[in-house]
Amino acid sequence: MRDASEKLITLLDADQFLMADLYTITTIQGDIYRYTNFDAHLTVDGQIFRSDGPIISREGISISLGVEVDSLSISIQVSGSESFDQIPVVQEFHNGVLDGARFKLERVFMDYRTPTDTSAGTIKLFEGRIIEPEFDRNIIDASVASDTDVLDVLMPRNLYQPSCLNTLFDSACSLSRLEYVVSTTVDAGSTEYRLLCHLNQPQGWFTQGVVEFTQGLNKGLKRTVRLHESGALLLTLPLLSMPAEGEIIKVYPGCDKRFETCMNRFNNRDHFRGQPFIPVPETAV
Template sequence: MPGGAAGGDDGAISMKNSDPAFKTWLDSNPPMVRHGLTEFHTAAGQSYFYTDGDVDTVWNGQVYTADGPLIERDSITRKLGIEVAEARLTIWARPADQVGYLSFVRAVKSGLLDDALVIIRDALFAIGEYAPRGTVHLFEGKAGEMEAGRFSVDMQVLSYLHQLNTRIPRGRFQPQCLRTLYDHGCGVDRAAWTRSLVAVAGSTRLSVRSTLDAPDNQFASGTLTGASGTNTGAARTVRSSASGVFELMTAMPADVSPGEVFTACPGCNRSMERCRSFNNSARFRGTPFVPQPEATV
């Protein structure tokens, strides 16, 4: 028997479901059982599906595992207008509950869940049935602020309206380029500049050594991402790169062993000189020759 709170009259159910049969069933005011379904889709492309029921839930061919962290919904707000709605989750995780190769709590501390897509649903069951009659989409957004304790994580989930939180006006007179590397305005092809490398002996969590032949500091301010081994999916900012050695801003979550594969993606300090190194000066959107305020008349 699926676990959860049973009830007949549930005015809190939001009709965010277009299945006519499901709506007809709800209109009959049946006794029901509710399971919470939560999805996490990381920026690295990994997906995790959990239910707070005592057995796994299958919906649309996807299994939501009951053998995972306990997820409590502290609050979900819905607001009219352009004020950002949010959800707050408290996630109780065991060391065995893992994201990739790390425990859930450690994965949060290592940044693996930064900007993750979070989807929150309710699955509704008829009493005595194991297959849900339907689901209700409650909230969807990006992971915001997170506070990790020893066995728990407090997570803020912000709706997509948060992406409108952009400084206006965007265009300003400044020496640095206003564009972001690899975006539509910049036009630099990320794939064309991304390189693959293999770690060699002498590598550490903060210093990855390789035989990659590239100009010094070509990857400074860029990212180094694990593609195989114990650091798969972990991305770190590159402090400097020279002679195939990548010095990182923060340590990789696991020891780097010879033979591990990484991908290196160049960064940009938004200077005209850096833009020229990408052969992209025609799209440079800075104003380095505008006099400083104290030099103007």
């Protein structure tokens, strides 16, 4: 059952009313974008939902009982002029800014005589995370998985292996990402594969780590560091655009999940979840 205000119930009992879909996209960086399929901007609870953004359409909502993952299919059509923070929408998806973003679908009902009066409130139809985007030049197709998607994990959860079962900075690892992030700037001479920058950490510290762009055409883009050399970061995959001198980047250290690395680099022995001393598997002949 969905909650509705008394005014909304009265409006729905009337013979005629207008309705519109409201879309809210929240990135993992905290940026929020609001759009509507109505032909004018709508203000709902003090928030403006724009009608001049990308055209967002959707299929029917699939909802089931139990722990099965509910889903919503969406399509975002752009003409090339639409942008998120002055970056084209398609490039934002390429950069990975929308990876794991929250998507909320609401419906607002209005009196046909006052078509922009949204005081009756909204009904939330669906909410979840954007997954598996596929895009070409002008159309982005993606699925939105409900929050029950987090229950889709392999069993058994823990395996016996020499390397650590944790992912660096997850809840089991217990280390804080903010305590290890390093901000620096891109130096002249950098390329799509090799970033020149000044880092005080010893060579190899950021190998298998992550670099994140916070400015420019690569804003939001993350790349794995293949090799950390003195004064340079070699990336596993090239950037989509040439980095500009002076752009601020965030660099996070890497972890090879070895016991020695956990002790010497992070001093986190108590949370190491590997079994480095188990016997090496042998083959019987």
